[in-house]
Amino acid sequence: MNRFTRRHLTATAMTVVALTIGTTACSSGDGTTSAKAEDDGSYTIWDPYPQFDKGSDWAKLLDGCGSKAGVKTKRTAFDTSDLTNKALLAAQQANSPDVLILDNPVVSTLAEAGVLSTTDENKVDTSKVDPNLLAAGQAGGKTYGTPIGANTLALYYNKDVLKAAGVDIASVKGWKSLTAALAKVKKAGKKGITFSAIGTEEGSFQFLPWFWGAGAKLTELGSPQAVSALSLWSDWLKKGYAPNSVINNTQTTSWQEFVSGDYAFAENGTWQLAGAEKAGFDYGVLPIPGPDGGNAAAPTGGEFVTVPVQGDTGRYATTRKLVSCLTSTENLYDTDTTLSYVAPTSEVRDKQVATDAELKPWVEAVKAAKGRTSDDLGTKYPKISEQLWKAVQSALSGSKSPKEALTAAQDAVK
Amino acid sequence: MNRTTRPPDRRPVRDRNGAATPPPARTAPRRRRPTSQQWAAWAFLAPVTLYLALFYAYPLYRNVDLSLRDYTVRSFVQGNAPFTGLENYETVFQDPAFRPALTHTIVFTAVCLFFQYAIGLALAVFFNQHFRLSATLRALFLVPWLLPLIVSASTWSWMLNSDSGVVNAALHTVGIGPVNWLTAPSWSLTSVIIANIWIGVPFNLVVLYSGLQSIPRSLYEAAALDGANAWQRFRCVTFPLLRPVSAVTLLLGLVYTLKVFDIIWIMTKGGPADSSTTFATWSYRLGFGNLLPAFGPGAAVGNLLVVAALVFGLVYLRLQRKQALT
Numbered sequence: 189m190n191r192f193t194r195r196h197l198t199a200t201a202m203t204v205v206a207l208t209i210g211t212t213a214c215s216s217g218d219g220t221t222s223a224k225a226e227d228d229g230s231y232t233i234w235d236p237y238p239q240f241d242k243g244s245d246w247a248k249l250l251d252g253c254g255s256k257a258g259v260k261t262k263r264t265a266f267d268t269s270d271l272t273n274k275a276l277l278a279a280q281q282a283n284s285p286d287v288l289i290l291d292n293p294v295v296s297t298l299a300e301a302g303v304l305s306t307t308d309e310n311k312v313d314t315s316k317v318d319p320n321l322l323a324a325g326q327a328g329g330k331t332y333g334t335p336i337g338a339n340t341l342a343l344y345y346n347k348d349v350l351k352a353a354g355v356d357i358a359s360v361k362g363w364k365s366l367t368a369a370l371a372k373v374k375k376a377g378k379k380g381i382t383f384s385a386i387g388t389e390e391g392s393f394q395f396l397p398w399f400w401g402a403g404a405k406l407t408e409l410g411s412p413q414a415v416s417a418l419s420l421w422s423d424w425l426k427k428g429y430a431p432n433s434v435i436n437n438t439q440t441t442s443w444q445e446f447v448s449g450d451y452a453f454a455e456n457g458t459w460q461l462a463g464a465e466k467a468g469f470d471y472g473v474l475p476i477p478g479p480d481g482g483n484a485a486a487p488t489g490g491e492f493v494t495v496p497v498q499g500d501t502g503r504y505a506t507t508r509k510l511v512s513c514l515t516s517t518e519n520l521y522d523t524d525t526t527l528s529y530v531a532p533t534s535e536v537r538d539k540q541v542a543t544d545a546e547l548k549p550w551v552e553a554v555k556a557a558k559g560r561t562s563d564d565l566g567t568k569y570p571k572i573s574e575q576l577w578k579a580v581q582s583a584l585s586g587s588k589s590p591k592e593a594l595t596a597a598q599d600a601v602k
Numbered sequence: 603m604n605r606t607t608r609p610p611d612r613r614p615v616r617d618r619n620g621a622a623t624p625p626p627a628r629t630a631p632r633r634r635r636p637t638s639q640q641w642a643a644w645a646f647l648a649p650v651t652l653y654l655a656l657f658y659a660y661p662l663y664r665n666v667d668l669s670l671r672d673y674t675v676r677s678f679v680q681g682n683a684p685f686t687g688l689e690n691y692e693t694v695f696q697d698p699a700f701r702p703a704l705t706h707t708i709v710f711t712a713v714c715l716f717f718q719y720a721i722g723l724a725l726a727v728f729f730n731q732h733f734r735l736s737a738t739l740r741a742l743f744l745v746p747w748l749l750p751l752i753v754s755a756s757t758w759s760w761m762l763n764s765d766s767g768v769v770n771a772a773l774h775t776v777g778i779g780p781v782n783w784l785t786a787p788s789w790s791l792t793s794v795i796i797a798n799i800w801i802g803v804p805f806n807l808v809v810l811y812s813g814l815q816s817i818p819r820s821l822y823e824a825a826a827l828d829g830a831n832a833w834q835r836f837r838c839v840t841f842p843l844l845r846p847v848s849a850v851t852l853l854l855g856l857v858y859t860l861k862v863f864d865i866i867w868i869m870t871k872g873g874p875a876d877s878s879t880t881f882a883t884w885s886y887r888l889g890f891g892n893l894l895p896a897f898g899p900g901a902a903v904g905n906l907l908v909v910a911a912l913v914f915g916l917v918y919l920r921l922q923r924k925q926a927l928t
Contacts, residue, residue, distance in 0.1 A: 273890070279679045297894050301675035387873035433765040435874050436784035567675075570894035582875035587787045594723060600698070 220515040230260035231503075231510060232285040234275070236268040236491060239526075245526055253513035268500040272297070275496070279303040284496035285349045286507045287334060287514075292559060293389070295492050296566035299332045303496050306330040306362050310495040310504045312511050316533040324559025325492045327566040332513055333494035337529030339458035340486040340557045342549055343385075347470040349378045357472060363420055364451075370429035373452040380429035382445045383452040384437040385421070385584055391577035393487055393560070394439065394455055395421070397476040399576075400558060401484025406565060406572050409579065410598035416479070418590035422583045435584050457489060458550050465466055466561050473546070475553045485558040490529055530554040575600045603844045640811065662908075668901035678897060690898040694906075697899075699876055699884060706791055708879040710798070711859045713880050718855060719800045719848070722806025727859070729807075748788035755868035756796040759784060761867075787877035789872045794878050798865055802858070806851055812848030814840070853918040859912050881907050 233250055240246040247263060254261035264285070266274055272294050278284050284303060286363035298304050307314055307330070314322055314334045325333045345447060353376035360515045370380035398421065399406075399495045404414035424430040434442065439456060447467045455476065458572050475483040493514055495507050512521060517536055523532045530535045530550050537554075540547050561569045571599065575597035582593040669690050677683035694700060727738045746754060761768050762783035771779045783793040817840065825835045863882040866872060872879035872887060879887075881903055889900030 204787065221677075272893070273895075276675060276678060276895075280681065293893055297675055301679045303679055387871045387875075432780075432782050432785050433766075436759070436763075436870065506713075567894055570892050574892055578875055581873050585782075585785055585787050585874040587875055587877070 194319045196302050197491075203343050209315055218307075227482070230262045231257075231287070231506060233261055233263045233287040233289070233510070234271065234285040235265055235289040236271050236291065237289075239266055240265065240526075243298055245522065246464070249523065253510050253519075254511055255601065257509035259506055275303060275409050278303060279496065281543070282499060284498065286495070286498070286503060287510055288494045288496050289391070289491050290489060290494060291494050292463040292490060293561050293569060295332050295494060296327045296493070296561040297485065297570065298496075299327050299330075300567045304332045304494045305504070306332060307334075308557060309501075309521065310511075311508055312493075312495065316380065318532055318533065320558060320562075321488055321490075321532045321554070323562035324488055324553050327561070327564065333492035334511070335488075335532040336491050336515060337524040337527055338486055338488050338490040338522070338532055338554050338557065339529050340550070340553045340585065341394065341457050342475050342486070342553045343471050344446060344454045344456055344460070344464060345380075345472050345474065346446070346449065346452055347472055348545045349373060349450070353452065354367065357474065360474065360477065362477050363479045366418075366477060367424070367429070370424065373428075374427075374429055378452060379431065379450045381424065381455070382431060382437065382442045382451050383434055383455040384439045384442045385434045385577075385580050386436055386438055388438075389573060389577070391440055391580055392573040393489070395576065395580050396560065397455075397484045397486040401478040401485075406563070406576075408598065409572065409576060410595040411600065413590045414496075414594050418580060418583050418594060421580070422586075422590055425584050430480055436580060458530060461546070461550075473549045475549055475556065483552060486553055487560045488554070488557040490532075494510060504596045572601050623913045623925045629921050665901050665904060665908075667898075668897050669905050671898060673897040675894065678895075686898075688872045691906075692901040694899050694902045697881065702876055703881055703884045703903075706878060707860070707882075709858060710791065710795055710862070710880055713795050714798050714802060714859045714862075715852060715855050718802035718806050720861075721799070721803050722850075722851075723810050723844075725803070725807045726810035726814055727840065729811060731905070740807070743807055744804045748799045748806075751801070752868060754801060755797065758793075758800075758865075759869045762793050776923060784870050785874055787874055790874060790878040794869050797869060798862055801865065802855060805858075806855065809851045809854075810844065810847060813844050813851075817843045849921055850918070853914060853921070856914050857918075860911055860914075861907060 231254065232346050235246075236244060239447060248265050250261050270289055271290055275284065275288055275290065279298075279301065288304075288395070291296070294516050295304070312334055313329055317334055321338050322331065325331055325335065347357075348550075350369070350373070353369075354371040355372050360366050360369050373380050385391045395417070398417040399414055402417040403412040404417060421430070425434070426431060431445070433445070437445070440453060441450075443456050443460055443463065445451055446456070447463065449467075449469055476486055478484040490552060493511050495504065495511065498504065498507075514523070517533070520531050520536045521532065521539055523529075524536065530547065531540055539553055541551055560573070561567075565572070578600075579588075579590075579593040579597035582588040583590040588596070634769055646653045670685060670687060671677075672686045672689065673683045697825065723742065729736050762770075764770060764780060764785055767783070773779070773781065781789060783789050821839050821843070822835055825839050829871040830838065856897065861882050862880070863886060866883050867881060870878045871891075872883040885900050885903035885907065887900075888896045888903060
């Protein structure tokens with residue numbers, strides 16, 4: 189009896205061990221072959237659009253481009269914030285996807301890591317793309333991809349609130365007139381403007397139009413122009429034209445504040461257009477003004493189609509077919525309409541404005557827009573951006589004056 | 603547990619050996635038996651060893667390795683990061699964010715621990731009175747513990763919103779001006795501490811309540827006969843007898859609180875301007891909170907936390923051994 193149980197137990201234990209080893213071996217095996225899928229000859233595509241499922245137009249477009257190029261495609265969608273790390277890990281294991289669609293400020297980081305091939309190697313055509321949009325994907329004189337679409341920031345305004353406060357939107361032409369409009373709105377018992385100044389990349393993204401509009405440069409955070417931009421924001425907070433909660437607002441929470449109907453202005457992006465239609469009040473859009481009128485340069489958002497480096501360079505030929513299919517004039521129009529983006533080529537943009545006149549202020553804004561990693565900042569940008577959002581937070585929360593905050597930021601970047 | 607399971611496992615073996623084989627031949631089967639037994643022992647040990655190695659030892663090793671090398675995104679992908687010794691630790695120590703992060707971590711942990719324990723103990727004593735509905739009420743107090751952290755932290759950040767939060771609305775009705783709970787550097791740490799205390803009280807309540815159950819009633823009766831009032835009974839009976847349980851609660855609480863990340867990250871992201879940054883959020887920010895990850899320093903900060911938790915973990919083990927002996 190006793191001997192039996194012991195032997196029995198030994199056998200069970202050995203089985204458990206064998207199973208454990210077996211399953212771990214299997215799972216690690218799976219991990220290394222997932223992205224490339226060389227066996228069935230299919231081409232892998234990673235994108236940051238988890239909102240589109242298998243039946244969506246986007247997925248159908250990818251399938252269509254695959255069959256045109258004569259290959260099967262395998263698509264995986266990731267959350268944007270997840271995609272950078274996933275792409276780095278895949279590259280570490282020599283396991284990158286064939287086509288990688290990623291947020292534009294990350295392009296230079298992955299290019300620096302040696303993950304992306306240049307357009308010289310993969311021969312993707314970028315000649316039709318606007319140079320100010322393409323710049324976000326360029327570093328050290330090389331281009332690492334082509335934009336699939338662009339979005340940027342502008343000011344949404346609530347026509348009802350402005351009418352009640354007696355503000356004529358045509359009079360808003362610079363910072364002074366904007367601030368005067370905010371003062372009128374506040375007097376009328378409504379709230380002025382909402383934006384996002386959170387301590388992440390979103391905060392820098394939202395501050396940049398004012399920063400660049402003032403004529404400041406990312407290489408000189410402590411300049412008087414930069415201080416004037418930050419003073420504009422912190423004065424709005426001090427005078428109660430903007431709510432204190434902007435310090436913790438993401439762009440989504442800031443948008444929710446605007447949709448509540450109490451705010452006259454909101455700084456937000458192209459991607460909220462669909463939500464604006466449902467807001468239940470009359471809204472308008474104007475490009476973010478510079479201090480003395482004119483349009484300020486806003487940062488470009490939107491994704492780049494890139495081709496990660498492959499061990500087998502023969503794959504580039506087919507990959508190029510896939511990329512040029514995705515970025516062909518006809519397909520770009522459909523894709524950018526689905527994503528609520530502005531197209532990166534003038535040809536497609538004209539078509540977009542012809543169909544939907546409301547896109548006009550956005551097209552203007554995109555034309556004036558500037559890549560965050562442009563001016564060959566590349567991987568320096570993330571460090572600068574972190575100091576910039578910290579400075580914005582310090583000034584808005586009142587722990588430092590705008591000048592002190594920006595000077596400290598400049599020192600920290602060095 | 604151990605004491606009851608061991609004897610039936612071993613004794614019959616020895617008995618049978620003694621009975622079945624004559625004295626001279628005894629050594630041979632004995633030597634063979636231990637080997638088969640050893641095989642079985644190793645087989646039993648293997649799954650857990652494998653598990654520990656895969657999910658504890660290797661990640662820990664990787665983290666130490668990350669913190670000792672100069673990782674850029676390039677060397678992360680191509681795998682030739684140069685060994686730089688303690689340079690990452692030096693960077694971390696000399697970072698202007700180090701001192702505030704250290705202070706915040708200590709203040710956060712100490713204040714949370716104190717209030718969680720004090721409130722937990724008060725509630726445990728209260729519920730020990732066994733009044734009507736006490737079981738129901740006690741169950742209700744467990745809610746913070748059962749809620750997913752993302753839910754409770756988001757709720758707290760809505761309640762504490764400067765402009766539309768319910769807390770400021772309540773303060774307004776009593777005539778107190780709005781407080782920028784999450785957006786003022788002087789308040790943000792307090793706000794996350796309050797939220798974390800609320801989340802930690804149920805754990806203390808449950809453990810201390812069960813500790814109270816094990817104190818014999820007769821001691822209270824004796825004390826009452828001696829004329830001790832309620833406070834004296836608490837001070838001279840409850841508190842000393844609860845000491846072992848208290849020590850365990852406090853030490854476990856300390857290890858949990860030291861590494862609190864989600865609440866702070868969801869409520870303030872460590873801001874505004876680092877005013878609520880602790881080691882846990884700082885480590886995350888370095889590694890993942892930026893477009894350009896700084897894996898080395900991030901891992902170094904993480905390791906500092908691991909060491910701190912390890913020290914207190916050892917204190918806990920020692921204390922437990924002492925308790926087992928007495």
